[in-house]
Amino acid sequence: MISPGEIRKQALKWWKPFLQSYITGDSFFPKSIDRVGKVQSGQVTSRFEALQQEIEALFRHSKNQTGSGYLVKTADRNFRRTGSHELPDSVVFETVEDYVAFTGKKKDWKLFLLHYEQIVHTIPSLRNWAFHNCLWLTEPIIDWVDVLKVCKYFINTPRPNLYIRQLPIEVHTKFIEENVALIQSLLDFLIPDHIRNAGQKRFAERYFLKYDEPLIRIMFLDQAGLLDDRLKDVCVPLSDFEQTSFPAENVLIAENKMNFLTLPPLLSTLSLWSGGGFNVSYLKNARWLTDKNIFYWGDLDVHGFQILHQLRSYYPKTRSIMMDRHTFDNYNEFAVNGPRSKLDTLSFLTAEEAHVYKYLKTLDNKNRLEQEKLPQAYVNQVLYSILP
Numbered sequence: 001m002i003s004p005g006e007i008r009k010q011a012l013k014w015w016k017p018f019l020q021s022y023i024t025g026d027s028f029f030p031k032s033i034d035r036v037g038k039v040q041s042g043q044v045t046s047r048f049e050a051l052q053q054e055i056e057a058l059f060r061h062s063k064n065q066t067g068s069g070y071l072v073k074t075a076d077r078n079f080r081r082t083g084s085h086e087l088p089d090s091v092v093f094e095t096v097e098d099y100v101a102f103t104g105k106k107k108d109w110k111l112f113l114l115h116y117e118q119i120v121h122t123i124p125s126l127r128n129w130a131f132h133n134c135l136w137l138t139e140p141i142i143d144w145v146d147v148l149k150v151c152k153y154f155i156n157t158p159r160p161n162l163y164i165r166q167l168p169i170e171v172h173t174k175f176i177e178e179n180v181a182l183i184q185s186l187l188d189f190l191i192p193d194h195i196r197n198a199g200q201k202r203f204a205e206r207y208f209l210k211y212d213e214p215l216i217r218i219m220f221l222d223q224a225g226l227l228d229d230r231l232k233d234v235c236v237p238l239s240d241f242e243q244t245s246f247p248a249e250n251v252l253i254a255e256n257k258m259n260f261l262t263l264p265p266l267l268s269t270l271s272l273w274s275g276g277g278f279n280v281s282y283l284k285n286a287r288w289l290t291d292k293n294i295f296y297w298g299d300l301d302v303h304g305f306q307i308l309h310q311l312r313s314y315y316p317k318t319r320s321i322m323m324d325r326h327t328f329d330n331y332n333e334f335a336v337n338g339p340r341s342k343l344d345t346l347s348f349l350t351a352e353e354a355h356v357y358k359y360l361k362t363l364d365n366k367n368r369l370e371q372e373k374l375p376q377a378y379v380n381q382v383l384y385s386i387l388p
Contacts, residue, residue, distance in 0.1 A: 001054035002036040004061040007070055007091055011103050018099070019112055019134040023127065029099065033070075033091040058088055069093075069102035108138040115144050122148045123155070129189045136182060146171045147179060151186050158194035159208035166210075176203060214282050216241040217273040221266040222248070238282055245288035246270055250387055252321075253280065255298035255307060259371050264380045266387045280307055284314040294318040295386070300328050301368035302341035305349060305357040312348035322382055325356050328369050331378075338368025 010033055021028040036058075063071040075089035093099045100109045115137040119126050130137060153169045154160075165173040176183055180203050187207065188195065196208050204211035215235040236244070250269040254260040260273040274282045280296075283289065294315050298304035300323055312318050328335070341361060349357060360367045 001051065001058060001088065002033070002091065003054070004057065007033060008103060011070075011093065011099065014099075015103070015105065016134060018096075019137070020131055022112075023116070023131045023134065029096055030092050030094045031099070032093075036088050036091055055088060062091075063094070063098060068098050070098065107140070111140055112137045115142070118144045119148065123151060123190075125190070126151075126186070129186065133185060136185075142179070142182065146175055147183060147186070150176060150183055151190060154187055154191055154194075154207070158191045161208055161210060163210045164204055213237040213239060214275060214279070216282065217260070218246065219260065219263065219271045219273075220248075221252070221263055221269045221271055223265045242286045245291075249293055250295065251289060251292045252295045252297065252383075252387070253283070253311065254371070255296075255304060256371050259297065259379075262376065262379075264383060266383060269387050277303070278307055278310060280311045283311070289315055295321050296323075297321040297371060298323060299338075299368060299370050300356070300360070301338040301370075302343075302357065302360055303339055304371075305346060305353060305360075306341065306343070308353065309346040309348045316348070320350075320353060321386065322371065322374065322379070323353065323356070325352075325359065327374070328356065328360075331369055331374060332366065334373035335366040335369045337365045340367075 014028075014031065018028050059065055059072055061069065063069045070091045070093055072088050073090045073092060074087060093102070096109070100106045112134070116130060119130055119137070136142070149169055149171055153167065160167060164176055167176075184203060184206065191207075194208060195206060197206055200206045202211070203209070214237075216238060217233070217235050218241075219233050220231070248268050248270040250266070252263065252266070252269060252271040254263070254271060254273055255276055257273055257276060260271055263271050272283065274280055294311075294317065296308050296311050296318050297320070298307050304323060308318070308320055308323065346354065346357060
């Protein structure tokens, strides 16, 4: 026989569909549970006392006795040995009030009604969003008045190009950050054509807001001065970097900052440092780089070649510098134990680079030659031979 606890568990599964039915205007109640446990003939005699206790517990918590909650409906059953018995046949929630009282959802239901009215009255188009996200409307700590202020602002100004704290919305400056998951869900629904980067989880970067961008550091290696004689070493916000073409024929990208800082003077050349390592990804949208001669100098290890592979996926003509077998063998005494890689091949490497990559993978130790271990005289010699 079904227990009150099992009834509650089943009834709670209806919570979201019930809220959605209110939004669509469909009737949800009365709602029945028909499988309450069929009593077999032998049970009436073999476990009569236990069965009686189960039925008593079922009625004790029912609308039949308490005046609210589920109603137990009975039906006469005839058994060959014991005759006729009136037994529970189904359980029915007749009204919304019965349902929310029994499931303990009275407060949640009141909040839902209040919040739903606020939402559709303020922004009617959110009705469909509310249908799919109805559980948000039962949260007691959400200030929907302020949430809707944010929504209305972005509807009118979908690309504000301001920092979050600069937005002229009458909410405190951390309100969006504290409610970011909810507001993001709403804005994705309201302004789908004004999402800058759908794969970005950070709010300011997802939408058209200013944010603390990565800085690309640029060193002008031409002594004549490619930008301004007073500016040899500058940092540029990523968005500005992407939109600005700098007057140089050659671009040298270094993995390590110290190697970047100690590059020698080179004609018509600038060098870039985007934060090191796989942060070369920051450079992928700077399309002005496609017209430059790009050179990459990274560590002689599996990660260095993986970064080179990544950079080539953006700029296929990128050439590597000092990432060859000759350099590794000549300065093998400086090699250390480095990371290993499960990647067998990197499709954007040249045949020579692929050979070095596979060779490094075979080494059990001393498989990493860091670029800062190379003597400066050797570095200068190689660079001058390629970039006079």
